Amino acid sequence: MVNTNSSNQKKHFYKKKHRDQMKHQVLTFAMMIAFTIIAFGLAMADVSPMFTVPIILILAAVQVLFQLYYFMHMNEEGHQWPSVMIYSGIFAAFLTILALTTIVWW
Amino acid sequence: MADDMLKSGNLPENPERATLEGRNKFLGFWFFLGGETVLFASLFGTYLALRNSTVDGPSSQELFGLGLVFLMTVILLTSSLTSVYAMYHMKNNDFKKMQLWLGITVVLGLAFLGLEIYEFVHYVHDYEFGYTTSAFSTAFYTLVGFHGAHVAFGLAWIISLMVRNAKRGLNLYNAPKFYVASLYWHFIDVVWVFIFTVVYLMGVVL
DSSP states (O other): OOTHHHHHHHHHHHHHHHHHHHHHHHHHHHHHHHHHHHHHHHHHSSOOHHHHHHHHHHHHHHHHHHIIIIITOTTSSSOHHHHHHHHHHHHHHHHHHHHIIIIITO | OHHHHHSTTOOOSSGGGSSHHHHHHHHHHHHHHHHHHHHHHHHHHHHHHHTTOOTTSOOHHHHOOHHHHHHHHHHHHHHHHHHHHHHHHHHTTOHHHHHHHHHHHHHHHHHHHHHHHHHHHHHHHHHOOOTTSOHHHHHHHHHHHHHHHHHHHHHHHHHHHHHHTTTTOOOTTTHHHHHHHHHHHHHHHHHHHHIIIIIIIHHHHO
16 A cells, blocks of 8 residues: 555544544533523523523524534535525524414414 | 445545435435424414413413423433534544444433423323313424424434444445434434423523
C-alpha cells in the first residue's frame, strides 16, 4: 500500500473533526438542559402568565433550532434541501395552528 | 474501489450519503419530516383551541404534575444525545460502540414510554379523565398519545435495525438506515419540546 500514510492522515483528520463536532453537541445538550430547567422554573414560579408564556415559547423554539442544527446536523454542508423541506413544513404548520385556533374551532 | 467501500473498515466520510440510494433516503426522510411537522401542528392547533373545554371533567391545572414531566423531558433529551453519540461512532466506523449507544437510547426510550403509560393510567384511574371525558381530554390524549406512538414506533425501528444488522457490521447499505432512524428519534424529541411547553407548562400557568 503506497497511500497508507496519506489515508492514515485522512483518518486522523476526520477523527479530530468528529471529536470537535461532538464537543459542540455536548455543549448543545447542556444548554438544552439549562433551557428546560429555566422553563420549568418559570412555570412553577409565581410570575404573570403574560410574561411566562412568551418566554417559554421562545425557549422551546431555540431548543428546537439547537436540535435541528446540531443534533440533526443541519449546520453541516449538503443540507439545503432538508432546510427547504423542514422550513416549508414549519410554515404550513404555522398556518395550520393559526387557522385552527382562530377560526375552525371557534 | 466502489466494491471495496461497500465493506466495513473503509467507509467514506458521511457514509449515509455516499450512495445514490443513501442520498435519496436522506432527502426523502427530510421531506417526510416536513410533513410530520404539519401533522403535529394540526393536533397542536386542535389542542390549543379545545384546552379549556373541560365540561365537568378535570382541568389541566388539576391534572398535571410537573415533576413527572420534568423527568420524562430529561430522559428523552438524554436519549437524543445518546443517539448523537451513536452517529458519532458510525462516522468513525466503530460498529460495536454505535450498537452500544443505540442500545442506551432504546433503554431511555423505553423508560420514557413506561412513564407515559404510568401517567395515562394515573389520569384515567385517579381522576376519571378518560378519552371521552371532555373535548380537552380527547385533544390531550390524541396529541400526547400520538407522540407516544411515535416513540414506540421509533423504538421498534431502532431495535429491528440493531438486530438485523448485528452480524453484518456497518456498510454503505445500512449506514443510511441507521442515520435516518436517528433523525426520526431527534424529531420525536423536537415534538416533545413543544408538548412539554405548550401542553404541560402552559397547562399549569394559564
